[in-house]
Amino acid sequence: MNEFALNLDRYPAYVYDLPGLESHVRAICAALPGTEVYYAAKANPDPEILRTLAPHVDGVEVSSGGELAHVRETLPSMPVAFGGPGKTADELALSRTLKADRIHVESPNELARLGALGPADILLRANLPVHAPNAALTMGGPFGMDEDTLDHCARLLAGYPNLTLRGVHAHLASGLEAPVMLGLAHQIAEWAIPWLRSQGVDDPELNVGGGMAVDYTAPESRFDWQTYGAGLSRIPVKIRIEPGRAMTAYHGWYVTDVLDVKTTRGETYAILRGGTHHLRTPVTKGHDQPFKALTANGPERPVTLVGQLCTPKDVFARDVLVPSLAPGDVIAFTMAGAYAWNISHHDFLMHPKPAFHYRRWPDPAQSAARAPVPAP
């Protein structure tokens, strides 16, 4: 066992390094003077994570009534922005009783339903024709509104004196590096600032979304928050961002042990306790999850790391080089702090749930954790 060999009692286990997360978020916010940072709760709404981020961020962005109630209960005095398409009547009503500080309005229908409920501060979500090279995911589809629909909302607002237009929200793409993200923010500002002023909004707010790049093939790399912060500070209105993945991905680990190793039809598999029903990230993103073999250190061999599920899709990393493994060896998957446990199909096959630990854990940037190396 090495420096990672903290006694976890049983596997699989999630380990969240809260002190590491706190330093990370502190550095992010320090690089963004004058920009408001809201954490996108959907990346990982674990209460301990929310409480760790809370002293450093300006607010939390939620995308459902469930998230709204959870964040209000966990962090009662934290400013909350409520977004997402398809808000139900109950969710809109909840947003009023729980006093969400900002509502991101997605359509004229939603505007009318919200307007009937009482006072609210709103941002209109825009779907602008921006250019974003190399985005992992562009948010085309049912998100936000075109310019003519935004004009229509502005006219409707005259009939809803309860609603106060505060600004524009635009989360247009994800997986972008800082220079491209900045280009997007400037394109949004170029359209939104004059438009908001023409609607009589004196002190406009621009929420330019989340989506900062997290590179699973380079666990030690980080989004360039310094460049992003410096560029955003040149936009002459209040800017708000809502990162999720780039905040919490790096400080979660899924640690588990090898149950069996076997070779069939020429391919060697290490079968691990647990599976992608606990850590769905590699399947949804189509990547090899970065990992570190904590106990094995023999010569490296090509292995496919799989879980216990009865489906060929239950793969963490395919045909990667790993020190030769035996039952009982321990593997720690890194970058499992965002869109990991909370997006996974926990109940499939009814295996036991992982344990959860909140403690210091070596940073992947300082440890030998590395991107999986494909077998030659």
Ligand SMILES: *Cc1c(COP(=O)(O)O)cnc(C)c1O
């Ligand atoms: C998912 C989402 C985010 C966070 O995106 P990340 O890629 O996790 O940074 C922010 N805003 C909105 C509206 C979202 O849907």
